[in-house]
Amino acid sequence: MAYMNLVLPRPQISALKIWQRNLLVWRKLLGPSMAFSFGEPVIYLLGLGYGLGQFIGEVGGIPYFTFLAAGLLAASAMNVASFEGMFSVFTRMTHQQTYDAILATPLTVDDIVAGEMLWCATKSLLNTLPILVVAFLLGAIENWSALGAIPVFFLVGLCFAGPALVMAALAASYDFFNYYTTLLITPMFIFSGVFYPVATLPAIAQVVVNILPLSHAIALIRPLVAGQPLVDPALHVAVLVAYAAVGYVAASVFIRRRLIR
Amino acid sequence: MSLASRPPDAVVLARGLTKKFGERTVVCGIDLTIPRGGCFGLLGPNGAGKTTTLRMIIGQSPMSGGTLSVLGLPMPDAVREIHARTGVVPQSDNQDPDFTVVENLRMYARYFGLRPADVAGRIDELLGFLELSDRRDARMRELSGGMKRRLSIARALINDPEFIMLDEPTTGLDPQVRHLIWTRLRQLKASGKTLLLTTHYMDEAERLCDQLVVIDRGRIVTQGSPRGLISEHVEPHVIEVQGEAGSVVPVLGGIPGSRLLTVGETHYCYASELGPVLARLEGAPHLRYTHRTANLEDVFLKLTGHELRE
């Protein structure tokens, strides 16, 4: 059995049915879903952006309001995929037994994992987009290049979906997710450059932050939102893609181990 | 086993089917040959290994040992194709709570690669067949247990399967719903589908199954047709008496050609001849008894014992 868990995933196009199922449910529950992922970033944007913006003025040639908006967009993409990949996937896997029902059809665990990852990324995009609109309406965005950040939301979602699915596969209950949020998501949110440039951190901390994916997400989203030239875009994309790829294989292994018993 | 002795049209052919959870073996190398057509029953007390066996047959639980082919295809290699041609009613209902009745069926059709537009007629038919037409737009939380069960059966039929597995399809349901489900299962059988069901209700097995195996602690205890099993294992006459052991056992114990089985406060006297038992009962007018013919429950009690199982 162990050998079976370690082979590379072989999803088929039918994985999109899982994605479609989630999209249909998302459409039904649009209100609560949006309020959840939308409310907090907007409060940060209004509270910190207007408040601190008065004192800070510009950071690296970008108005602080815009600087912060870009960071919050990246953090939102991270949070949406992480929470969908942990809480919602766990619910579908355990309480609802959704996957058990699906595994009696021609779909396989590999399809489920691929479909869920694509869905997490899609939801990151869908639920982060309104924040982009709000940032625009509040005057934080003045450049059309900000539209280029939209596919990055998807990529960031893909990058965070894998680890979240691994957490869901390991969890005994929802409480387990507190470890991941407290030990990784929150520190990334605070230290990866959402609120201030990573360059202000001590050198050793910068190394750690640059290994983690959120700083790379911000390094792509911020220049696009602010209308500045991208620096090392290939590197940042490569890091996010690498996280997505490794996360996908890991998620497949762990979800298989959880579902196939 | 050799190819020559393989029945040509077995829907399920399992040899040495084994399941271990860690050190614990819960299915201990069972052989099953389920012929095409008819209803095959898997009987056994709680924890006997029925669900585990079904889950192995459908490839949802990997076998720890043995060989298995389903619909003539090898499991697990052909799992996608086997699933495309099989319907599964799981032990506990697992519809999508975010969808209505009809949305659940549409989504399930999509998992089989069927387009909702193409199965619209089929969905109406299935809702009618399981008497759910007036609930088509209901949410899962608005459905009773019996309705959810019927929806599970409708869902299992969405791909027009030739083989249908049902894990305890009527457990916990009221008599009306059970009769409706039995009627529908008989209709499915009559339309040529092969049914495999697990149950611990003997009346259900007797009504529906053409062939059955009784399993206990992961092993096959006996197999055959319901009638065949009854005549093979149980004396034709059963006298049932309620009461304390102290007042019943002295009266009915030790009658030649009979045996007495006590389950709680119920005493079953199995006899090949009725006369000697009735003679004893005449001498004990305080005992109230019923006389009936032997049924599958008696086989079950004899073979799987009568101590309580969780």
Ligand SMILES: Nc1ncnc2c1ncn2[C@@H]1O[C@H](COP(=O)(O)OP(=O)(O)O)[C@@H](O)[C@H]1O
């Ligand atoms: N995932 C599992 N891990 C460990 N033990 C299990 C698991 N699933 C079932 N079992 C054990 O296997 C035995 C058979 O279970 P099951 O097949 O569900 O029995 P039945 O369906 O006949 O009631 C039980 O003792 C049960 O506790």
Ligand SMILES: [Mg+2]
């Ligand atoms: Mg069971």
